[in-house]
Amino acid sequence: xxxxxxxxxxxxxxxxxxxxxYNNSGRGGGGTDDVVSIGTWVLILILTAIPVVNIISLxxxxxxxxxxxxxxxxxxALIIMGIGIVLAMLLGACSDF
Numbered sequence: 024x025x026x027x028x029x030x031x032x033x034x035x036x037x038x039x040x041x042x043x044x045y046n047n048s049g050r051g052g053g054g055t056d057d058v059v060s061i062g063t064w065v066l067i068l069i070l071t072a073i074p075v076v077n078i079i080s081l082x083x084x085x086x087x088x089x090x091x092x093x094x095x096x097x098x099x100a101l102i103i104m105g106i107g108i109v110l111a112m113l114l115g116a117c118s119d120f
Contacts, residue, residue: 055089055090055091056090056091056092057090059090059092059093063093067080067084067093067096071100078104081097081100081101081104082097082101083097084096084097084100085097085098085100085101
């Protein structure tokens with residue numbers, strides 16, 4: 024009995040596998056996976072440093088149409104921000120006045 028690595032398409036008997044592991048066609052969402060330039064990251068960091076604009080820009084980045092890397096950054100930043108707000112409320116409730 025032989026065991027084949029599931030990530031290795033060479034061991035499979037049919038040739039119907041997809042060798043392009045980074046193909047964007049099956050994910051949907053309409054975004055691209057192009058490389059994000061340094062200037063774009065600098066602009067994103069500046070936008071997220073401004074107090075009220077950061078929340079709006081993170082929602083636009085997370086749920087707008089665009090680059091998948093920027094969308095993932097927006098979603099991750101919103102998750103971290105939400106965890107920080109919950110922790111701040113818990114610690115504020117536990118403190119003595």
